[in-house]
Amino acid sequence: MAVPESMRAIHTPEQCKAHLMFIGDALYAIGGKWKLRIIVALLSGNKRFNELQRLIGGISAKVLSAELKELEGNGFIRRQVFTGTPVTVDYELTEYAGTLTEVLESLGRWGEMHRQNVKQSMKEQKGVAV
């Protein structure tokens, strides 16, 4: 048995189908390369367009613009325009984005652990002959 019993026990065939459906729903809303990163970037405070682009890194203006519109449409972020010279726009998380706290934390923790693991196995590959 490769997987802990606690993990397997919750999965009758019906629960499995339900779980698959829910995971599918979640991925539909927040899947893709950028949506979660944008939300994480906004956790440390509201940001302007160019600030976001610099902080996230590797995202083009076109894609960032499209993702922000989608996130706004789905109620995860709010767009605020400040009239002035120059006009500035900032993006802030909504309360609904707050429901993602648990997901972001568990995914972040897992990513951290995974990074350690990858680093470790790279060390071992160097030390031991293949």
Add this chain to the structure above:
Amino acid sequence: MAVPESMRAIHTPEQCKAHLMFIGDALYAIGGKWKLRIIVALLSGNKRFNELQRLIGGISAKVLSAELKELEGNGFIRRQVFTGTPVTVDYELTEYAGTLTEVLESLGRWGEMHRQNVKQSMKEQKGVAV
């Protein structure tokens, strides 16, 4: 303040960059449309290729095959061949896949809540004139 303080408080600029990196690492390993679904499908027990394809739904043989190879290469699943007529192959989760329990549970819970929310707002749209 749109987001709960508890969520925001952990994010100094450095923590934000680290969190972004970890989320990036996680998405690199288990991002995409299918990887998490395949893992969820295997939680209820080992499955053969065609069983997986039917259970997950909407995935082509080509893509399933490619994803299974990647998941095997990254240590999330194990491929077992049973010689016989016909030869059957089954896939099982490894212990490493077990480290995703928390992620899968929080994502599943969020997806369930999100589905309720979407259903609710669709009801409201029907009831109230636009």
Add this chain to the structure above:
DNA sequence: GTAACTACTAACCTTTTGTATAGTGGTTAC
């Protein structure tokens, strides 16, 4: 004898995603 099952793979095509470059129109810094 033909249809369905086993686990895929090859070839080709479409869709999605992303990049690069240039441009808007005005303001500020050197």
Add this chain to the structure above:
DNA sequence: GTAACCACTATACAAAAGGTTAGTAGTTAC
């Protein structure tokens, strides 16, 4: 006076992801 910043948008193109169809080689069920 020219370069940089603001927040994008348009256009054109490239790359990645995913879908469709057909086929392998053998076995079982009707």
